[in-house]
Amino acid sequence: xxxxxxxxxxxxxxxxxxxxxxxxxxxxxxxxxxxxxxxxxxxxxxxxxxxxxxxxxxxxxxxxxxxxxxxxxxxxxxxxxxxxxxxxxxxxxxxxxxxxxxxxxxxxxxxxxxxxxxxxxxxxxxxxxxxxxxxxxxxxxxxxxxxxxxxxxxxxxxxxxxxxxxxxxx
Amino acid sequence: xxxxxxxxxxxxxxxxxxxxxxxxxxxxxxxxxxxxxxxxxxxxxxxxxxxxxxxxxxxxxxxxxxxxxxxxxxxxxxxxxxxxxxxxxxxxxxxxxxxxxxxxxxxxxxxxxxxxxxxxxxxxxxxxxxxxxxxxxxxxxxxxxxxxxxxxxxxxxxxxxxxxxxxxxx
DNA sequence: ATTTCCATGTAATGTGTTACATGATTCC
DNA sequence: GGAATCATGTAACACATTACATGGAAAT
Numbered sequence: 001x002x003x004x005x006x007x008x009x010x011x012x013x014x015x016x017x018x019x020x021x022x023x024x025x026x027x028x029x030x031x032x033x034x035x036x037x038x039x040x041x042x043x044x045x046x047x048x049x050x051x052x053x054x055x056x057x058x059x060x061x062x063x064x065x066x067x068x069x070x071x072x073x074x075x076x077x078x079x080x081x082x083x084x085x086x087x088x089x090x091x092x093x094x095x096x097x098x099x100x101x102x103x104x105x106x107x108x109x110x111x112x113x114x115x116x117x118x119x120x121x122x123x124x125x126x127x128x129x130x131x132x133x134x135x136x137x138x139x140x141x142x143x144x145x146x147x148x149x150x151x152x153x154x155x156x157x158x159x160x161x162x163x164x165x166x167x168x169x170x
Numbered sequence: 171x172x173x174x175x176x177x178x179x180x181x182x183x184x185x186x187x188x189x190x191x192x193x194x195x196x197x198x199x200x201x202x203x204x205x206x207x208x209x210x211x212x213x214x215x216x217x218x219x220x221x222x223x224x225x226x227x228x229x230x231x232x233x234x235x236x237x238x239x240x241x242x243x244x245x246x247x248x249x250x251x252x253x254x255x256x257x258x259x260x261x262x263x264x265x266x267x268x269x270x271x272x273x274x275x276x277x278x279x280x281x282x283x284x285x286x287x288x289x290x291x292x293x294x295x296x297x298x299x300x301x302x303x304x305x306x307x308x309x310x311x312x313x314x315x316x317x318x319x320x321x322x323x324x325x326x327x328x329x330x331x332x333x334x335x336x337x338x339x340x
Numbered sequence: 341a342t343t344t345c346c347a348t349g350t351a352a353t354g355t356g357t358t359a360c361a362t363g364a365t366t367c368c
Numbered sequence: 369g370g371a372a373t374c375a376t377g378t379a380a381c382a383c384a385t386t387a388c389a390t391g392g393a394a395a396t
Contacts (some may be wrong), residue, residue, distance in 0.1 A: 007242035014356055016377055039364045039375045051250075058244060058251040062259065064266075065239040070232045072177035072301070078294040080221075081228040089232065096234075118323040124248040127319075131242070131312045138308040142301045149297075153288040184384055186349055209347045209392045344395075355384070360377105367372075 006103075006132055019044055027053055083154055090147050097140040104133035176273075176302055189214055197223055253324055260317050267310040274303035 001015055022028045027050035034040050046054065071093055078086055107129040115122040171185055192198045197220035204210050216224065241263055248256055277299040285292040 004243065004246060007237055007239040007246075009236055009238075009356095011357065012376080013358080013378080020377090035365090035374090037365070038373085041375060054247065055250055058247060059255060062244060062263070063240045065237060065241065066179055067177055067235060067237050068179075069177040069235040071235065072298060073174065074228060074232060075298045075301070076174060076294055077224065077228060078297065079289055079291045080225055083289065085229060093232070118319065119249055119253065121249045124246055127248065127316055128242060128245045130315070131245070131309075134308050134312050135305065138304050139301075142304050145300070146297055149288065179384095181385060182348080183350080183386080190349090205346090205393090207393070208345085211347060342396085344393100346393080347391090349389080351386100351388075353384100353386075355382100357382075358380085360379075362377080363375090365372100365374080368370090 006100075007128075022050070026050075083150060087147065087150050087154065090143055090150065094140065094143045094147065097136055097143055101133065101136040101140060104129050104136055108133065176270075177298075192220070196220075253320060257317065257320050257324065260313055260320065264310065264313045264317065267306055267313055271303065271306040271310060274299050274306055278303065 001010060001012065004010075019028060019030075023030055023044070026047055028044045029047050030042050030044045032040050033043050071089070074081075074089060081089075108126070111122050111126050111129070116126045117123060171180060171182065174180075189198060189200075193200055193214070196217055198214045199217050200212050200214045202210050203213050241259070244251075244259060251259075278296070281292050281296050281299070286296045287293060
């Protein structure tokens with residue numbers, strides 16, 4: 001759940017029933033593992049039948065990505081907010097993108113170069129994390145670009161009108 | 171619906187009931203427009219009350235973006251597919267990203283530079299389309315990078331083993 | 341006439357979230 | 369002893385999709 005979290009979010013309340021139903025269909029098997037420091041946990045493993053299903057799935061057509069991006073929605077309506085709020089929004093998001101970038105950098109650091117051979121699991125993770133890193137870097141670049149545009153205007157109008165409203169500028 | 175489609179997908183069956191309920195709450199108003207060539211259509215406009223709600227919404231905390239990206243999910247499992255299929259997947263997606271890039275380029279062409287003043291609706295669209303373009307370019311770059319890695323290996327092993335399976339390489 | 345596209349909607353179903361619930365273990 | 373964390377689960381609700389349904393207008 002945590003590993004696919006960057007590109008497919010899901011809560012535990014969705015996953016537990018899913019695991020159960022997949023076990024019923026014999027795509028997964030499970031066993032309990034005792035832990036002394038923490039409550040016991042149930043470990044699921046994919047079965048041969050599950051593997052086959054998974055392999056079949058790899059050859060199915062890929063559905064286009066679905067996104068629900070509130071920041072873009074806000075950007076779409078940016079003209080009706082004060083410029084100061086716009087700056088706040090993007091400075092806030094800048095931090096988020098920076099964290100995201102660091103997250104992927106750490107993942108990549110955890111995949112030694114010699115293990116990144118084509119066809120290995122490490123290769124898949126390497127390719128995926130690289131995408132995450134590239135996207136985060138681009139988002140960061142965009143954020144900085146927007147902030148530049150906003151602050152430029154903010155500086156040049158601050159002395160004349162005081163607080164500048166987006167709406168009044170349009 | 172079409173305009174926010176790149177960052178917030180929704181079907182008409184979801185939107186029609188939403189519009190109705192928003193009109194009931196007097197956030198929207200509507201009127202029918204007769205069309206001679208096509209069936210009549212209902213035009214919704216935001217009310218002053220709706221505008222106020224929208225402005226309030228601009229100051230609310232922004233929820234993190236939600237994605238369901240099947241391509242990333244496939245990439246995550248790339249190690250269990252044949253290399254040829256991997257190439258197919260990424261070449262296919264490459265086309266998609268190219269179209270996406272062209273889509274945003276066209277949008278940007280439709281926003282004349284002189285209208286891109288800070289605080290205007292055109293500015294919001296400009297900022298948003300720029301993000302779309304930057305992201306599409308990055309996705310394209312990633313795609314090409316992956317294809318390069320895949321094809322390198324494909325060429326170097328083709329003569330020796332014929333068809334190469336990812337799994338056998340790991 | 342039949343098919344296709346535009347436009348608006350509803351119904352059944354599926355997916356996903358929030359909130360609730362339990363119990364073990366550790367920390368203060 | 370009480371709060372915090374880990375782990376597993378369920379129930380009620382909200383959100384979203386697919387499929388169904390209707391009817392006007394245009395194209396073949």
